[in-house]
Amino acid sequence: MNTQGLGRSLALRRVACAALLAGAWCGRPALAQGLLDEETTGVLVQAVEAAAELDLYNLRCRSDQSGRRIENLNKTLAGRFRITVIGVEDRYFPERSYRKAQERIQNAFLERLKAAGGCAEAKSSGLREALETRQRETLEAVEALP
Numbered sequence: 406m407n408t409q410g411l412g413r414s415l416a417l418r419r420v421a422c423a424a425l426l427a428g429a430w431c432g433r434p435a436l437a438q439g440l441l442d443e444e445t446t447g448v449l450v451q452a453v454e455a456a457a458e459l460d461l462y463n464l465r466c467r468s469d470q471s472g473r474r475i476e477n478l479n480k481t482l483a484g485r486f487r488i489t490v491i492g493v494e495d496r497y498f499p500e501r502s503y504r505k506a507q508e509r510i511q512n513a514f515l516e517r518l519k520a521a522g523g524c525a526e527a528k529s530s531g532l533r534e535a536l537e538t539r540q541r542e543t544l545e546a547v548e549a550l551p
Contacts, residue, residue, distance in 0.1 A: 445550055446497045449486075452478055452543040453493050454510055459536040461514045466524035466533075474540055481547060 441449075456474035463469035479490045488496075494503035521527040 448543070448546050448550060449482070449493045450497050452540075452547045453490050453498075455536070455540040455543040456490075457507070457510045458514050459533075459540045461511060462518070462527070462533055462536050465515075465518065466527060478544060478547070481544065485547075485550070 453475075456478045459474045460472045463471070463473075475490055482488050482490060482493065491503045494506040495501065498506040500506045500509060518524070518527055518532075521530055521532055527533070
């Protein structure tokens with residue numbers, strides 16, 4: 406291939422790359438572009454907290470280590486907004502660190518469980534049902550977002 410053909414090939418590659426990047430940028434969800442409003446980020450934060458609390462309850466009081474609620478929320482967030490639960494914790498939680506956010510959620514939940522009188526009292530007081538209702542409502546709110 407001569408230098409003129411090589412130059413034309415490089416120019417075509419650049420144009421193709423630019424077109425792909427432009428298409429990827431325009432096709433990205435709003436979250437990836439950082440265009441979420443305060444209300445939307447609030448819904449995401451509440452959904453992560455609700456899912457984490459229910460998983461913590463199941464882990465502590467039911468010996469269920471699956472983390473199913475966080476995983477289901479992760480699938481929803483990844484599919485709709487191209488962000489993970491950890492990404493929400495890093496970007497939108499006040500701590501701006503997923504580790505600190507998870508630690509705060511866990512400590513707050515353990516205090517709540519302790520105040521309820523432990524697992525036995527929490528079960529009889531309907532804590533699990535309240536956590537499930539909150540988690541379900543927040544997941545539905547996330548799914549209803551545009």
